[in-house]
Amino acid sequence: MSGTSWVFGDNVDTDVLAPGKYMKSGIEELARHCLESVLPNFAADVRPGDFVVGGRNFGAGSSREQAPEALRHLGVAALVAVSYAGLFYRNAINLGLPAIVCANAGRIRAGDRLNVDPEAGRIENLSTGESLDCEPIPPHLAQLLRDGGLMPHLEKRLARERGIRS
């Protein structure tokens, strides 16, 4: 997958990704306010297939799935960060949004064109020619991602179980 990168710093929290006051307005409205308090034009200007790049502790805070859901709704193809808060990481994977751990995420600049292979754990920076090694997504989680997230994965599993029974 290839797209343009949007770069943020450390400790990007769930409340700037999915502001509490729009939580009950539906994902359409909520996504329009995603990251607005740190980058007001983000939701309007991000394009399907783009990447969001962060520093340490990306997604700190709440259990709200709306944080990764808002990014997915805007068409963000994958996340790249030095580290993720565990709960956000789980939610991202469970919603089918690849979250890639890359110790050198700080080398990516806003607007760089990237080519990202989440399962192999490789990023090609097409703007600088640099290649960045990342942690490959573990196989167990890669399967969830391939199924489109936890719910589609569960539906598949239940369908299979029903198939065995009948």
Next chain:
Amino acid sequence: MGMTMAEKVLARASGREVVRPGDILECSVDQVVQVDLSFALMDKVPTRVKSPEKISVIFDHSVPAPSVKDADGMAIARRYARKFGLKLYDVGRHGICHQVIMENAIALPGTLLACGDSHTCAAGALNCAARGLGDAEILHAACKGTAWYIVYPTVLFELEGNWGEWVSGKDVLFYIADKHGDFVNHNLEFNGGAVEEMILDDRHTLATMCTELSAEFVMFPADAKLLSYLRERTDRAFEPVSSDPDAVFESVLPIDVSDIEPYVALPHSVPHNTIPIRKLDRVRIDQAFIGSCANGKLQDLSAAATILKGKRVAPEVRLIVTPSSQEVYLEAVRLGYVSTLVEAGAVITPPTCGACFGHHMGVLARGERCISSSTRNFKGRMGSSESEVYLASPASVAASAMTGYIVDPREV
């Protein structure tokens, strides 16, 4: 090579002899806790559940319902709980889920608990391996009885020394945040003489707040204090876990609590963003809030009442106090804390998560500043994205409510 507390719980729950950092496990979850907010936001309700006796539904985020959407969510949750015979903590029998989980011994030593709120590692104070999960995973756990976990390395904090006046678990957490920053992808374990001295409420505060360092499981020892608390609240059998003498810790960090003084977290994050209040310039406040899963407990209302007895909240400040459960509220009424606080000028709200996440019962306006005993100071967390939240212990919040600016409680 031995295992840490969290590793032992995960090994048992996944049916393995041994687990090591890096393992990804499918575990049987011992208890699943669902909260009202999930029902207000989700479009799916399970048509079957795996083990009804292992599921509790607790109303806490929006109590009593401030909107039709919240009320609809609770109506769905009531029908769901009734259909499967689940334990329901409805309005009036409710509290913030982590407090209810403790008071009702839903969390037990040595067990694995999943709940749809991020501060679930609070139950680590009960020697229970607990962490928050998203709504999809909670539904999965309710339907299938399992969840996936990554085994992370454990950091051990050894707390020794003497507790200073008005120094609490909240201050310890901010001290750790100051010295060490976040603990992404790490389990934390606490022990030592100064932990033994902590009352259960305060351990629970410290465990809750580890969420703000992005820790995974947070474990406290099952000592005599915990066991006697649980004996009064449950007949269910349980098997506490302790770390093996040869357990592998990524690091062991000694802390002398004698070095710790009342701390404050500055807006808008906690890791590496906390300082002793003493070092803060005079910061005026509009609102003071005492409540949340971290600090709306009996110990917290007691601290606030002690500081505010016979005093008044500063004229330009509003003090909002939210007991963390009906049980805490009633006990605070009996002990006279509630009348002391109301006499001082406080507003007492029903138990709810409301103000902490900017939902209701204390939302901030544009340009306002709040000193809060709650959990988070993210931008816009308690209301307007142009407001500011400083975090501190209930004693520090009460003292600040009185002076009108953020102050070390030892100075009033």
